[in-house]
Amino acid sequence: MATTVETPPTGQRESRPAPPGTGRRMRSSYPYWFYLPAAAVYTALFLLPTLAAFFFSLTRWTLFEYEFIGFDNFVQFFREPALVKGLTNTLIYAVVTCGLKVVLGLLLAVLLTSRVIGRGFLRSVVFFPVLVSTIGVGITFTVLMHPSEGAINQVLSLVGVDGPAWLTDPSWALLSVAFVDVWKGVGLATVIYIAGVVSIPREYYEAAEVDGASALQRFRHVTLPLARPATVTVIILSLIGGLRSFDLIWAMTGGGPGFTSDVIASVIYKQYQAGFYGLSTAGNVVLFLLVSAIVVPLFWFLNRREAEA
Amino acid sequence: MRTRRPNPWLSGVAILAFTVVFVLPFVFVLFTAAKGQQEAALLEFSPPTEWRIVENLRAVIEARDYLLVIAFINSVVLTVASVTLMVVLASMAAFVLQRRRSRLTGPVNLLVLSGLIIPPAVVPTIWVLQGLGIFKTLLGLILVEVAFHLSFCVLLFRAFLATVPRELDESAVIDGAGPIRLFFRVVLPLLRPVTVTVIVVQSVGVFNDFVNPLYFLPGEENATVQLTLFNFQSQFETQYNLLFMDILLITIPPLVMFLFFNRQIVAGMTSGAIKG
Numbered sequence: 068m069a070t071t072v073e074t075p076p077t078g079q080r081e082s083r084p085a086p087p088g089t090g091r092r093m094r095s096s097y098p099y100w101f102y103l104p105a106a107a108v109y110t111a112l113f114l115l116p117t118l119a120a121f122f123f124s125l126t127r128w129t130l131f132e133y134e135f136i137g138f139d140n141f142v143q144f145f146r147e148p149a150l151v152k153g154l155t156n157t158l159i160y161a162v163v164t165c166g167l168k169v170v171l172g173l174l175l176a177v178l179l180t181s182r183v184i185g186r187g188f189l190r191s192v193v194f195f196p197v198l199v200s201t202i203g204v205g206i207t208f209t210v211l212m213h214p215s216e217g218a219i220n221q222v223l224s225l226v227g228v229d230g231p232a233w234l235t236d237p238s239w240a241l242l243s244v245a246f247v248d249v250w251k252g253v254g255l256a257t258v259i260y261i262a263g264v265v266s267i268p269r270e271y272y273e274a275a276e277v278d279g280a281s282a283l284q285r286f287r288h289v290t291l292p293l294a295r296p297a298t299v300t301v302i303i304l305s306l307i308g309g310l311r312s313f314d315l316i317w318a319m320t321g322g323g324p325g326f327t328s329d330v331i332a333s334v335i336y337k338q339y340q341a342g343f344y345g346l347s348t349a350g351n352v353v354l355f356l357l358v359s360a361i362v363v364p365l366f367w368f369l370n371r372r373e374a375e376a
Numbered sequence: 377m378r379t380r381r382p383n384p385w386l387s388g389v390a391i392l393a394f395t396v397v398f399v400l401p402f403v404f405v406l407f408t409a410a411k412g413q414q415e416a417a418l419l420e421f422s423p424p425t426e427w428r429i430v431e432n433l434r435a436v437i438e439a440r441d442y443l444l445v446i447a448f449i450n451s452v453v454l455t456v457a458s459v460t461l462m463v464v465l466a467s468m469a470a471f472v473l474q475r476r477r478s479r480l481t482g483p484v485n486l487l488v489l490s491g492l493i494i495p496p497a498v499v500p501t502i503w504v505l506q507g508l509g510i511f512k513t514l515l516g517l518i519l520v521e522v523a524f525h526l527s528f529c530v531l532l533f534r535a536f537l538a539t540v541p542r543e544l545d546e547s548a549v550i551d552g553a554g555p556i557r558l559f560f561r562v563v564l565p566l567l568r569p570v571t572v573t574v575i576v577v578q579s580v581g582v583f584n585d586f587v588n589p590l591y592f593l594p595g596e597e598n599a600t601v602q603l604t605l606f607n608f609q610s611q612f613e614t615q616y617n618l619l620f621m622d623i624l625l626i627t628i629p630p631l632v633m634f635l636f637f638n639r640q641i642v643a644g645m646t647s648g649a650i651k652g
Contacts, residue, residue: 096545097476098555102484105465105526109487112523113496116504120497130503184387191638192398198630198641200584202605203623207405210419210616218404218421250397255645262646311495314586318606335498339591344499351497362493 117355124349133345140349149326150350153334157357160245160316160330161309167249168305169298172256176297177290179257180264190261194254201251205318208247209234234320237327244319244328248312256301263297264290299369303362310358331357405627408620416617428617436621439608444622446597447604454514454589454600455582458521459575465522466529466574467567471559473530474537475545491527498591505592517593521582529574532644536570537563573644576637580630601626 124140126133144150179190196204211218212233220230233243267290275285313332316322322329322337329337331354338347400421408416409432411424437444473484501520502511510516540563548562564571586602593600599607605622612619634641 096549096555096558097472099472099476099480101468101472101555101559102480105469105530108461108465108519108523109491109526111504111508112501112520113491113494113526114487116497116500117494119500119503123500123503128499130499130506178386178390181386182382183390184382184384185391189390189394191634192394194638194642195631195634196398197645198580198584198634200586200602200605200623200626200630202586202602202609203405203626204401206605206609206619206623207401210408211401211404213419216419218419221421258642259646307493318586318609332495336590339499348497348499351495351499354495355497358493358495 120348120351120355123345124352126345128345128348129342130344136345140346141353143346144349144353149329150334152326153329153331154353154357156241156328157310157330157332157354160241160248160312161306161361163242163245164248164252164309164312165302165305167245168253168256169301171249171253172260172301173291173294173298175253175257176260176264176294177286180261190258193257196251197254199251201314202318204247204251205315208250209319212243235324237324240320240324240328244316247319248309248315251315252305252308256305259300259304260294260297263294267293299366302369303366306365307358307362310354310361402627405620405623408616409624411617413615413617416620417614419616429621432617432621433625436618436625439618443596443599444601444604444625447599447601450514450598451583451601454518454521455579457514458518458525458582459578461518461522462525462529462578463571463574466526467533467564467571468559469526470530470533470537471563474534475542488527488530491524492531496524502591512593512595512598514593514598517589520588520592521585524588525578525581529578532570532574533567536567540566569640570644572637573640576633576640577644580633580641583629 123133125135125137127136127139128134145154175193179186179193183189212220214220214230214232214235217233219233223230231239234240271289271293272285275289280288311332312330313336316328316330316333317336320328322333331350335347335350335354338344338350404421407421407423408419410427410429412426412428415424469484473481473488505511505516505520508516510519544562544566545558548558553562584602585600586606589600589603590606593603605626608619608622612622
């Protein structure tokens, strides 16, 4: 009897074989047709389109008829400056947002697990923007970041700093959106890190303290390595989110000025609007390959290192 | 970190900084939403000289033949229907996935993970929806939301199911329960905590979703709240007070969720995340 009980913490990684006999004996209680409703919706509206994308990316397509044109769409994707810009911007955006979320998320989590007054208030306040409409946040910050009238530059000018034109300056537009993305998303990174930091046994800190480790050394040699699973999660999640990101950019700059803040997802939308369905779908395939090429090896690498350590 | 008493200096600085960075933008929304048209156009961060909340509220609701009311109804229908479907479909799939180890387990797990990572292909999805005759319908969008969020729900349910003892299934089966009775009468009620988490997290996600309605439910008359807000941006260019009143209205449902279910939301987002 005891063998049939699952051990919760390892239950997520189903690498161990099931106890012999269990599956057969219980067969009728766990029928495969329970998969069916979920599988039908998932296959029709997710798997099928994903596979079809590979074919239609090689065509000139009107939704009703298509003409096979080989790799022309991809050639265009990597040749036209506006589209190449979208590709590099996607990478910059993902790396900047991911990096800032990791660093700020960890620092905020350390602060919010320490003894500060008003900890509950502070945690709620950091997390709330995660739940707010992205479009609403985008519009609010578009106004706050207005080059001359906006509250941010008004405050900066009070302390004698001449703030940049943020969203209307081509060299700042993408970064400005990335900052707002971090403002909205850092709360999620923080709560993940808090969960990680809280799970570190107190004894480690006490032992380090007895050995005379300073606060900085305790952070460097206890918190940082032991919060590693949280770091992995934050990196993976924010990279996936950053690479796909569309709504915030669309609400704040629409890819502008010009196409200086376009990312792949906004290129996909623009080509779709313009009726270039084949090219738009090629963009989807590029995004798919980019996400897989970055996230899958990273996932494998980070989890491997974790297993060794 | 190890000091016994809170550090008042650090606490003061933290509270001040957090308030400025994370609270003031919402105060700005509130102030601007309560201003008159000319005052709001100055984009200043100041309390309104005259609070006009009720007038602005009425104006924004009546705008374009009560479009916002229709959008709210659409969004609520979309959220309730898709989240209900997600809970039923995902919990059933997770139940078999967690309980029955077989040759299918590996491939199914792989499919679940792909659902988290792969960005959905837009135009081919429209092509499928059109083939099924449900493009530009609320039903089509509901099914799309279900398909795109299913993976995350399955992961949450599967993790929780691992903590529900199998002996329970066995005794129910001995008492003569078939698979349907076993799942819906015995197991599903035990999944209540994780079900609440799934409902809350996904409701906020679907309600705030902008991209999928933009692609799969175009058209004025069946807009959702996020689309309406986006369209108001160009339309109310000179009426910032009404634009921000709209933002304020759209922020209220997540705020209510947050006040009541803060713990479940955080639990769901962190636990689901750690599996990803």
